[in-house]
Amino acid sequence: MTLLEAIEQRHSIRAYQKRPLEADVVAALQAVIDDCNAASGLRIQLITDDPKAFGTSLLHYGKFRNADHYIAIVGDKRLPGLDELTGYYGERIVLEAQRMGLNTCWVALTYRTNRDRVDIRDDEKLTCVISIGYGVNPEGAPHRIKRIDQVAKSLLPGGEMPDWFVAGVNAALLAPTAINQQKFRFTLQADGRTVVAEESAWGPYSTIDLGIVKLHFEIGSGVKLMHNS
Numbered sequence: 090m091t092l093l094e095a096i097e098q099r100h101s102i103r104a105y106q107k108r109p110l111e112a113d114v115v116a117a118l119q120a121v122i123d124d125c126n127a128a129s130g131l132r133i134q135l136i137t138d139d140p141k142a143f144g145t146s147l148l149h150y151g152k153f154r155n156a157d158h159y160i161a162i163v164g165d166k167r168l169p170g171l172d173e174l175t176g177y178y179g180e181r182i183v184l185e186a187q188r189m190g191l192n193t194c195w196v197a198l199t200y201r202t203n204r205d206r207v208d209i210r211d212d213e214k215l216t217c218v219i220s221i222g223y224g225v226n227p228e229g230a231p232h233r234i235k236r237i238d239q240v241a242k243s244l245l246p247g248g249e250m251p252d253w254f255v256a257g258v259n260a261a262l263l264a265p266t267a268i269n270q271q272k273f274r275f276t277l278q279a280d281g282r283t284v285v286a287e288e289s290a291w292g293p294y295s296t297i298d299l300g301i302v303k304l305h306f307e308i309g310s311g312v313k314l315m316h317n318s
């Protein structure tokens with residue numbers, strides 16, 4: 090499965106089979122996480138077999154079932170671009186997990202931090218969590234998608250959008266965003282090469298979303314937006 094196929098096939102999954110992650114799956118995920126940590130300076134952690142984090146006494150925006158395994162994204166509060174890095178590297182793990190036959194869901198609200206399992210140092214923050222496992226229905230369902238003209242603009246004459254730019258924006262439109270807000274904008278500059286990606290409005294976790302959609306755009310277009318990736 091290519092990364093683009095993983096983008097097309099991924100949908101948030103909240104109901105999982107009660108099933109442990111096999112040792113080879115854990116090792117493969119850990120290798121991806123190690124790469125992401127080395128590249129970003131984050132301290133992303135894989136936590137397995139912790140049913141407490143998604144206990145039933147929480148508000149249920151999206152009900153989770155058997156979300157016993159998750160990825161905790163932890164980073165130094167002073168790390169420049171912490172939220173954007175969270176989105177970019179977290180989504181890299183999401184897409185690799187999809188290629189391994191796993192399902193995921195980004196979770197900002199509906200979990201309880203279990204400090205017995207997640208290691209958060211004094212200067213650090215838990216920025217987000219991603220549940221991971223084998224979905225009861227692994228296919229999931231597509232989200233509502235904005236039109237390309239609502240999220241992208243070209244400063245070329247006549248607003249022309251080259252194919253690579255359109256492919257990047259289409260990949261970004263398939264990305265997970267908090268409450269599916271899709272509050273991002275890609276602008277192709279007049280030089281026909283430079284792309285500016287930004288939040289189009291403030292929304293909860295919109296900076297994490299921006300990191301996620303930047304990765305999707307890079308995969309769809311073949312053009313790099315993050316300098317430290």
Ligand SMILES: Cc1cc2nc3c(=O)[nH]c(=O)nc-3n(C[C@H](O)[C@H](O)[C@H](O)COP(=O)(O)O)c2cc1C
Nearest residue numbers: 100101150151195196197198199232265266267269
């Ligand atoms: C930063 C972020 C935080 C999210 N937080 C939650 C959450 O707390 N609970 C939940 O059920 N879904 C959460 N989601 C999942 C979104 O609701 C989901 O990605 C969006 O509706 C699009 O659907 P899709 O991922 O299936 O394409 C979050 C997604 C992102 C990117």
